[in-house]
Each structure stands twice: as structure tokens, then as C-alpha cells.
Amino acid sequence: MKKYFSNIKNEIIGRLFFHLIYIVAIAGLPYVIKIMLDSDYANGVTDVVGLIVLFVALIFIAMLAQYLSQRISWKLDTKFFLLLRKDLFSSIIKKSPKDFKSKEIGDYSSMLDNDIAACGEYINYIMLIVESIFGIITYAVYLFLLDYRIAILMYVCTGLMIFLPRVTGKKLSTKKQSLLNITGNYITKVIDLLKGYPLVNNKTSEAIANRHESSLDKMETARYDYGKFKTFVNVFNGSVMYLINISTFIIIAILLYRREISVGIATATFAYIGDFSYPLRTIIDSISDLKSVKGVKNKVVDEIAKTDVSEHVYDDFSHNIRLNDVSFKYDTFELNNFSYQFEKGKKYVIIGDSGTGKSTILNLLTGFIEADAGSIELDHKKLTRDMSNNLIFYLTQDSHIFMEDFWENITIYDSFKKHEEFLELIPEDRRDAIMGARDCSKLSGGEKQLVNIVRAISSGSSILALDEPFSALDYRTELAVCKKLLALKDKTIILITHNQQEEYLNMFDEKIVTGKI
Numbered sequence: 001m002k003k004y005f006s007n008i009k010n011e012i013i014g015r016l017f018f019h020l021i022y023i024v025a026i027a028g029l030p031y032v033i034k035i036m037l038d039s040d041y042a043n044g045v046t047d048v049v050g051l052i053v054l055f056v057a058l059i060f061i062a063m064l065a066q067y068l069s070q071r072i073s074w075k076l077d078t079k080f081f082l083l084l085r086k087d088l089f090s091s092i093i094k095k096s097p098k099d100f101k102s103k104e105i106g107d108y109s110s111m112l113d114n115d116i117a118a119c120g121e122y123i124n125y126i127m128l129i130v131e132s133i134f135g136i137i138t139y140a141v142y143l144f145l146l147d148y149r150i151a152i153l154m155y156v157c158t159g160l161m162i163f164l165p166r167v168t169g170k171k172l173s174t175k176k177q178s179l180l181n182i183t184g185n186y187i188t189k190v191i192d193l194l195k196g197y198p199l200v201n202n203k204t205s206e207a208i209a210n211r212h213e214s215s216l217d218k219m220e221t222a223r224y225d226y227g228k229f230k231t232f233v234n235v236f237n238g239s240v241m242y243l244i245n246i247s248t249f250i251i252i253a254i255l256l257y258r259r260e261i262s263v264g265i266a267t268a269t270f271a272y273i274g275d276f277s278y279p280l281r282t283i284i285d286s287i288s289d290l291k292s293v294k295g296v297k298n299k300v301v302d303e304i305a306k307t308d309v310s311e312h313v314y315d316d317f318s319h320n321i322r323l324n325d326v327s328f329k330y331d332t333f334e335l336n337n338f339s340y341q342f343e344k345g346k347k348y349v350i351i352g353d354s355g356t357g358k359s360t361i362l363n364l365l366t367g368f369i370e371a372d373a374g375s376i377e378l379d380h381k382k383l384t385r386d387m388s389n390n391l392i393f394y395l396t397q398d399s400h401i402f403m404e405d406f407w408e409n410i411t412i413y414d415s416f417k418k419h420e421e422f423l424e425l426i427p428e429d430r431r432d433a434i435m436g437a438r439d440c441s442k443l444s445g446g447e448k449q450l451v452n453i454v455r456a457i458s459s460g461s462s463i464l465a466l467d468e469p470f471s472a473l474d475y476r477t478e479l480a481v482c483k484k485l486l487a488l489k490d491k492t493i494i495l496i497t498h499n500q501q502e503e504y505l506n507m508f509d510e511k512i513v514t515g516k517i
Contacts, residue, residue, distance in 0.1 A: 001122075001301060004083055011076035012127070015069050019131045020138075022065035025058045027138045030271035032058065034146065037264035073127075080123055084300070085116055091304045096385050097368040099306075106188025111300065114180050118296040125290040128282050135279030139272055146265045146272075147255070153247055154276065168233045168288055175226045176292040182222040189215040233288055244280070248273050316462045317391060319344055319379050321365065326374035328360055335360050337374070340512065344462075347486050347493045349505055352514030358496045359396075361514070362465045365494070366394040393461035397468040401448045403441045406434060409451055416458045425457070425484050426450045427477055445472035453481060457488065466495040479504060 005012070032055050041047045092100070092108050143151035193212055200208060252269055255261045322341045328334070335357040342348060342365075350358045363369040364376060367385040376383040378391070402409050411418060426434055427450075434440075434447050443451065449472050456464050464485075470478040478499065486493065486507050495508070505511055 001297065004080060004123075007083055008076050008079050008123075011072055011079060014072040015076060015127065016130060016134070018065045018069035018072065020134050022062050022069060023131075023135045023138050025062035025065065027135070027142055027272075027275060028058045029055065030268040030275070031142050031145065033271065034262075034264040034268035037267055038262050076123075077120060081116060081120060084119055085112055087304045088112060088116065088300060091306065095306075098370060104188040104191075106186075106191045107184045109191075110180070110184030110187050111303070114183055115296050115300050118176070118180065118293040119300050122290065122293045122297045125286040125293070128286045129290070132279035132282040132286070136276070136283075139276045139279075143269070143272060143276075146268055147261055149255070150248060150251055150269055153251055154244055154273075168229075168236065170291065172229060172233055172288055172292040173295050175229050177295045179219075179222045179226045180296055182219050186215050186219040230292075234285065244277065245273055317344060317379050321383065321463070322377045323361075323364065324375045324377065326364060326371045326376065328364065328369065328372050330369075333357070333360070339374075342463075342492065342494060344492055345489065346509040347507070348495065348510050348512060349508040350494065350496045350512045350514060351498070351500055351505070352512075356515035358514050359467050361512075362394065362467055362494065362496065365463075366392050366465055368394070391461060392463040392465050393456045393459045394465045395452055395456045395467065395469050397449065397471040399452050401441045401443070401451060403439050405438050406436070406440060406451065409440045410455050410458050412455070416455075416460060419458050422454050422457050425454055425481055427480065446474075446477070449473060450481070453485065457485070457491075462490075463492045463494070466493065468496050468498065470497070470499075475499070475501070483507065 032051060036051050039047060039051075089112060092111075140151060140155065143154065190212065193208055196208065248269065252261070252266050256263075256266055320341050320343045322339075324339055325337045326339070327336050333355060338357070338361070340361075350361065352358050360369070364371055365383075365388060367383075367388045378387055381387075402412075404413075407418060410416070423431060423435070430447060430450065434443060434450060437443055437447075440448065440451055449469055453469060456466070456469075470481065473481070482495075482504070497504075499505075
């Protein structure tokens with residue numbers, strides 16, 4: 001977190017500075033009251049006017065300082081959330097496929113929302129503790145000005161109470177983390193159920209709603225469990241605050257009886273008890289709350305720290321990619337000792353029955369899955385995820401289309417250059433409609449596939465790994481688009497299809513039939 005504290009240090013200093021001014025001004029009010037009660041008004045009305053002006057001035061200064069402190073606090077939060085969310089999102093999308101799949105999309109969504117919010121709470125609790133320490137120090141000065149005996153008694157009680165959060169902090173942290181984890185599971189379940197909207201009908205709607213309710217009940221039960229314990233912590237910490245009230249009341253009563261303090265000192269002291277209790281209670285609660293979110297903060301920081309981006313960029317290769325006796329097993333599916341060599345610039349088509357390993361070959365080449373045995377080499381070097389990630393553009397029949405216009409999708413937010421000549425891959429009768437779409441995610445299945453094909457070529461990748469990229473197109477359109485695609489001399493293309501028309505398959509240099517290799 002040092003990096004983020006460094007980036008917001010100006011806002012931290014500004015907030016603390018104006019809060020200090022606020023607390024000094026507001027803490028001065030009871031002392032002015034003490035002066036008013038104990039004054040002999042030797043200068044007559046001049047003393048009255050002076051006290052009024054001083055009282056009003058302190059209130060005005062306090063209001064202005066409070067406004068500036070809170071305004072800077074909003075800027076601090078905005079800057080902190082911007083930096084942390086940016087880094088966390090960047091670390092998520094730069095994960096290896098294996099690491100990325102270790103969590104559900106809903107888990108990542110929850111991290112970017114709930115966990116980041118908890119990190120914001122972590123910063124805020126630290127700030128509240130520091131601000132409250134300023135308050136206690138300020139009140140200490142005023143209290144010692146009133147009577148050192150009262151001040152010493154109050155601070156002895158304070159010292160004892162600071163240790164309270166140690167009693168409940170760890171358990172509160174555990175319950176907070178549990179709530180966040182269950183909330184992430186709920187978000188994942190909601191996303192899953194909503195994606196199943198096409199399956200909703202009179203027979204299934206109640207069962208789907210019940211499944212949602214079951215997940216919702218778990219989350220709300222966890223929330224209640226956390227809230228119940230947090231309430232206990234608040235009451236437990238707050239009950240001890242009365243120790244200060246009782247102790248102070250006793251000593252003031254004794255000192256008044258012995259006529260060792262004035263009414264003004266007693267009145268101001270009682271005012272300070274209320275003011276003093278607030279920062280003390282804030283420190284106690286904030287330390288407990290800080291412990292409750294510390295685990296979440298560490299989780300986010302660790303997630304960001306795990307990002308490992310290679311500085312090497314592999315734009316091209318010289319000869320071939322070879323799979324050597326590669327094996328992979330998942331559930332009931334097995335690919336055993338598969339070997340094949342893909343030569344630079346050639347066009348390959350892969351056909352075969354479902355479940356015979358067509359997509360598995362592309363997933364192995366692109367690094368989305370790791371082989372259980374064997375090796376994959378690029379120009380006689382071990383093919384790493386960094387190599388495949390830059391060299392190969394992987395396209396499936398349902399590759400994601402962003403909720404953006406045509407060119408934002410084609411260039412992936414200007415990651416790739418615009419190539420007007422690639423628009424010829426889109427049939428002329430569909431071109432205007434597709435290019436004019438403001439939200440390409442609303443296009444038809446076939447139109448989305450045409451967008452994806454243009455995107456794949458625009459990427460500049462040397463190898464295009466295409467998994468049934470034309471499944472939603474009619475045969476005539478598929479044939480026309482595929483001819484234009486295969487005419488690209490500088491591209492190595494590996495395409496999976498269920499189309500077994502001889503005219504179609506003969507356009508490729510080599511045909512691979514899975515299940516018969």
C-alpha cells in the first residue's frame with residue numbers, strides 16, 4: 001500500500017491539516033465558556049463583546065476547516081479508488097489463462113467493487129485514528145489548562161481502553177472476510193442465472209428463482225451474522241466509555257466540594273467529556289474496523305503484486321510450431337500422444353466429430369490449457385504463454401463483442417490500427433448496417449462473427465487460430481469470406497469447421513481429421 005499512500009500524500013496532509021485546525025477551534029469553545037463564567041468583567045461590555053467575537057470566530061474557523069477537510073477527503077477517496085481499481089483490473093486481465101480461470105467473473109466483479117471498497121475503508125480508518133489522536137492531544141492541552149488532576153485521570157482511563165480492540169478485532173476480521181467471500185459467490189450465481197434467461201419458461205422460472213433465493217439467503221445470513229457481532233463490538237467498546245464519565249464526575253464533585261476548582265472549570269470539563277469521548281470512541285472502533293478489513297486489503301495487494309508481465313514481444317516466427325507427443329485429459333476426454341507440425345504461411349483446416357479434440361489443439365497452441373505431457377515448440381524453442389499470446393489471435397464462434405461501436409470493437413479500443421481494406425471481408429449488403437452499429441453486442445450472430453473476423457486480421461497476429469468462426473453464416477457467405485481470408489499470404493491459419501464440402505476443404509493446404517491421427 002506504500003505506493004498508494006505515496007500517490008495520495010498531498011491529500012492526506014491536506015485533510016489532516018484542516019482537521020487539526022477544526023479540532024483546535026471547536027475544542028476552544030468550552031474554554032471560552034469557562035472564561036465567561038469565571039470572568040469578573042473588569043472592562044465591562046468590552047469583555048462581553050470580546051468573548052462573543054472570539055466564540056463566533058472559533059465557530060466560523062471550525063466550519064471552514066471542516067468544509068475544506070471533507071472536500072479534500074472526497075478528492076483523496078477518488079484518487080485512491082482510481083489508482084487501486086486501475087491496477088487491480090490490469091492485474092486481472094494480464095493473468096495467465098490458468099490463473100484467470102481460478103476465479104469466476106463474479107469473484108473478480110466482487111473484488112473490484114466490495115474488496116476495493118474495503119481497501120477504501122482501510123485508508124479511512126487510518127485517517128480517523130490519526131485525526132482522533134489529534135483530537136485527544138488537543139483536548140489534553142485544554143484539560144491541563146483547566147486542571148492537571150482531571151486531565152491525568154482521563155488519560156489513565158484512555159490508556160486502558162485503547163487495548164479493547166485486541167479482544168474483538170481478529171474475530172470481526174474473520175466475519176468480514178466471510179461476508180465478502182459469500183457476497184462474491186452470490187454475484188457469480190446471479191450472473192450465471194441471468195445468462196440462462198433463454199431457458200426461463202413456466203416450468204423453469206420458479207426453480208431458477210428458488211436457486212437465486214437460496215444463494216441470496218446465504219449472503220444475507222452472513223451479513224446478519226457479521227452485523228450481529230459488529231453490534232456487540234460497538235456496545236462492548238461503548239460501555240467502557242462510561243468509565244471516563246463516572247471517574248470524571250467523581251473527581252469534579254470532590255474538587256468542587258473542596259472548593260479547589262471553579263464552576264467555570266467544572267462546566268468546561270463536563271463539556272470536554274462529551275467532546276473527548278468522540279475521538280476516543282472513534283479510535284477504539286476504528287482500530288477494530290481496521291483489523292476487520294486488513295485481510296481484504298492484503299488480498300487485493302497480493303492480487304496486484306502477482307501480476308507478471310513479460311517485457312518480450314514476439315511479433316513473428318521463422319519456421320513452424322510443433323506439437324510433440326502432447327497429451328491432455330479432462331473429465332472423460334483424452335488426447336493422447338498427439339504430434340503435428342504447422343508450417344509458417346500455410347492454411348490448415350481441422351475437421352472431426354464433436355469431442356475428438358479439435359478445440360483442444362487450438363487451446364494448447366494458444367496456452368489457454370497446459371499439456372499433461374509432451375512439448376510444444378516454436379522454431380525449436382519451448383512455446384511459452386508470452387509467445388503464443390502475441391503471435392496467435394484466437395477466435396471462437398462466440399468470441400466476445402464489446403458493447404461499443406464497430407471500430408472500437410475492431411481495434412479493441414485503438415489497440416490495433418484501422419485497416420479499411422479489411423472491410424472487404426464483410427459482404428457489401430451487410431457492411432453499412434454492421435459499421436453503423438453503435439452497440440455491436442446487439443448484432444446478429446453472423447454479423448458478430450464478421451466483426452470478429454475483421455478484428456482477428458486487424459490484430460496483426462502472424463497466426464490466426466479460428467474455432468468455427470463462420471458457424472452462424474450461410475454457406476455462400478462463409479465460402480466467400482473464407483476465400484478472402486485464405487488469400488492473405490502472410491498469415492498462418494488454423495481453422496476448425498464442421499463444413500465438409502469438398503469445394504470448401506480443398507481451399508486449404510492441409511486437412512487434419514481428429515480421431516484418425
